[in-house]
Amino acid sequence: MPTMSSRVELRPLTLSDQDEFCMLVRASAELHGPWMQLPSTADEFQAWMRRFDDAGNLGFLIRVRETGEAAGMVNINSVIRGRYQGASLGYAAFAPSAGRGYMTDGLTATLRHAFTDLRLHRLEASIQPANKASLALVRRLGFRYEGVSPACLYIDGEWRDHERWSITAPSPWTPDPSLPDV
Numbered sequence: 758m759p760t761m762s763s764r765v766e767l768r769p770l771t772l773s774d775q776d777e778f779c780m781l782v783r784a785s786a787e788l789h790g791p792w793m794q795l796p797s798t799a800d801e802f803q804a805w806m807r808r809f810d811d812a813g814n815l816g817f818l819i820r821v822r823e824t825g826e827a828a829g830m831v832n833i834n835s836v837i838r839g840r841y842q843g844a845s846l847g848y849a850a851f852a853p854s855a856g857r858g859y860m861t862d863g864l865t866a867t868l869r870h871a872f873t874d875l876r877l878h879r880l881e882a883s884i885q886p887a888n889k890a891s892l893a894l895v896r897r898l899g900f901r902y903e904g905v906s907p908a909c910l911y912i913d914g915e916w917r918d919h920e921r922w923s924i925t926a927p928s929p930w931t932p933d934p935s936l937p938d939v
């Protein structure tokens with residue numbers, strides 16, 4: 758079920774998005790630069806899509822409602838239930854529509870979907886300290902800074918330090934049935 762917000766909608770990523778996705782990733786090489794590596798060929802895309810085969814990772818395109826164009830992508834990765842009820846976000850704008858607020862709208866819709874429909878309690882983002890656009894985005898969304906994890910993620914051929922940012926569900930919040938009672 759698509760999640761609506763004012764200007765954009767969240768659409769689950771499917772195999773039929775392959776050509777559009779790869780074309781937009783190739784067009785965004787400069788924007789994604791050292792921050793994000795996404796599949797840009799059919800083979801890479803199909804291999805990457807296998808991560809969504811179970812409920813542990815969810816992938817979405819952020820589409821502009823008026824035009825249908827894909828403004829960016831967002832993944833809700835590594836969903837852990839039990840006493841954690843959390844997940845990590847991965848996201849990127851696509852260059853043709855970057856810088857117009859669509860990612861802010863799309864991540865706002867993602868938080869709503871995660872906290873309300875998926876009943877997650879916590880979302881994390883790990884961001885390289887020099888990635889100013891991504892830091893501005895999570896600040897705008899109300900994430901809290903938690904500190905730096907040295908050599909946290911393997912990006913662009915190196916283990917990179919990352920700032921840890923998180924946000925927890927607003928109250929009132931309805932827990933997922935998998936949350937233990939006590």
Ligand SMILES: CC(C)(COP(=O)(O)OP(=O)(O)OC[C@H]1O[C@@H](n2cnc3c(N)ncnc32)[C@H](O)[C@@H]1OP(=O)(O)O)[C@@H](O)C(=O)NCCC(=O)NCCS
Pocket residue numbers: 788789790792793847848849850851854855856857858859860861862882883884885888890891892893894
């Ligand atoms: C981080 C990233 C997703 C941000 O995307 P973006 O397209 O710049 O995000 P938005 O458009 O929502 O916000 C950017 C700007 O648009 C502005 N904006 C322009 N028009 C707007 C409008 N109509 N409504 C709201 N905001 C608008 C916002 O104010 C914001 O400006 P500011 O940051 O200078 O204050 C993008 O830079 C990116 O893809 N980077 C590479 C991948 C990456 O780093 N991913 C994250 C790894 S941790």
